[in-house]
Amino acid sequence: IQLTQSPSSLSASVGDRVTITCRASQGINSYLAWYQQKPGKAPKLLISIASTLESGVPSRFSGSGSGTDFTLTISSLQPEDLATYYCQQLNSSPLTFGGGTKVEIK
Amino acid sequence: EVQLVESGGGLVQPGGSLRLSCAASGFTVSTSWMHWVRQAPGMGLVWVSRIKSDGISTTYADSVKGRFTISRDDAKNTVHLQMNSLRAEDTAVYYCTRDGSYSLDLWGQGTLVTVSS
Secondary structure, eight states, rough: OOOEEOSSSSETTTOOOOOEEEEEEEOOOTTTEEEEEOOTSSOOEEEEETTTTTTTOTTTEEEEEETTTEEEEESOOGGGGGGEEEEESSSSSSSSEOOOEEEEOO | OOOOEEEOOEEEOOTTOEEEEEEESOGGGGGOOOEEEOOOOOSSSEEEEOOTTTSOEEEEEETTTEEEEEEEEGGTTEEEEEEEOOOOGGEEEEEEEEEEEESEEEEOEEEEEOOOO
């Protein structure tokens, strides 16, 4: 199953609403996770099963979608959100990741 | 503290072998599905392998099938990745991760493997 993320990069101002999309090549139910990877660090789980926020993750992050189309939204971009974001499908093996979206702060 | 710590990375020549280890603390690997994920320099994340909690069922990406072997040492609460016949394209940071039921909820810091002559 291929995952296509868009955009591949974006630049936004602090306080902006940011939306990242992830499209699967076939239906994956809601078995999609989102990860944040800051420069030089390991990825960190943000959201599982499309919309379940991981404990400790700020509420400005949210996820939605099912089937083939999914969205990660940052409601009010903060400086610490500088990172690359990846979606991942866990519906079937082999597990696959999207290509990533690099978020920069203007 | 719940954490994963990888070790065993380094520089190896093409065709060589390397064994990565992932030491878990704060939970028991024998009750979890565990995965390896890799990331080539400047590139995205790629899933490599998984071992289920039964310790027997394993799955591999096509790119490493027949060359890599995932295993577990329950006495040491450790997961291993034996990598043989290494190629330049295997150069990457290798992350050990825990399956948190439809997510990878815990990641190690990663260990760098460089395949070069």
